[in-house]
Amino acid sequence: SQTIHQWPATLVQPVGSPLSLECTVEGTSNPNLYWYRQAAGRGLQLLFYSVGIGQISSEVPQNLSASRPQDRQFILSSKKLLLSDSGFYLCAWNGRSSYNEQFFGPGTRLTVL
Amino acid sequence: GESVGLHLPTLSVQEGDNSIINCAYSNSASDYFIWYKQESGKGPQFIIDIRSNMDKRQGQRVTVLLNKTVKHLSLQIAATQPGDSAVYFCAEKSSGYALNFGKGTSLLVTP
Numbered sequence: 001s002q003t004i005h006q007w008p009a010t011l012v013q014p015v016g017s018p019l020s021l022e023c024t025v026e027g028t029s030n031p032n033l034y035w036y037r038q039a040a041g042r043g044l045q046l047l048f049y050s051v052g053i054g055q056i057s058s059e060v061p062q063n064l065s066a067s068r069p070q071d072r073q074f075i076l077s078s079k080k081l082l083l084s085d086s087g088f089y090l091c092a093w094n095g096r097s098s099y100n101e102q103f104f105g106p107g108t109r110l111t112v113l
Numbered sequence: 114g115e116s117v118g119l120h121l122p123t124l125s126v127q128e129g130d131n132s133i134i135n136c137a138y139s140n141s142a143s144d145y146f147i148w149y150k151q152e153s154g155k156g157p158q159f160i161i162d163i164r165s166n167m168d169k170r171q172g173q174r175v176t177v178l179l180n181k182t183v184k185h186l187s188l189q190i191a192a193t194q195p196g197d198s199a200v201y202f203c204a205e206k207s208s209g210y211a212l213n214f215g216k217g218t219s220l221l222v223t224p
Contacts, residue, residue, distance in 0.1 A: 032210050043202060044214040059211065090156050101147050102212060104156035
């Protein structure tokens with residue numbers, strides 16, 4: 001069966017520090033991968049998605065970036081965090097068909113102080 | 114721009130009653146819809162989906178209804194249980210791979 005992992009589970013970082021969140025998927029190959037951010041009490045905002053290694057589409061301009069160095073690995077980064085970057089970051093995957101539901105990871109709670 | 118939204122931000126139901134959560138969408142090109150359940154501090158969990166060529170789909174204790182004429186989607190939960198308490202999101206896709214999520218409805222099941 002397929003599983004999706006995210007780490008760390010929680011993170012507290014000072015403003016201006018760098019960020020690296022990692023997401024890995026097991027049990028599938030060539031998945032579509034997604035990064036979402038969820039502010040407290042709000043819906044999910046799509047940040048990036050990737051349909052293959054090295055292929056990144058950005059949905060929202062911001063100081064975050066994403067990379068996909070391996071087929072089942074998706075990384076969310078920032079060089080300098082802002083207070084507004086605080087939130088719940090969710091990674092998701094689905095199969096090649098665009099009619100497949102997305103499966104979400106457990107999320108990373110990021111607090112920028 | 115196109116948007117997905119929910120009629121009610123919160124819904125309180127008694128245990129054993131049926132729950133109905135509604136969602137409106139504005140993009141007439143939307144062709145795929147999903148309902149997710151999210152418990153506090155966890156990632157969203159897939160409940161049920163429906164394509165635009167259908168108007169009803171049933172799962173275990175859940176039914177999704179799609180009315181394309183008025184661009185309305187609903188999730189019905191039969192015999193609501195305390196474990197159903199969570200935030201429920203609808204999401205739609207119109208093109209490509211990205212899902213557009215609504216803001217969510219908080220369902221509270223009371224004994």
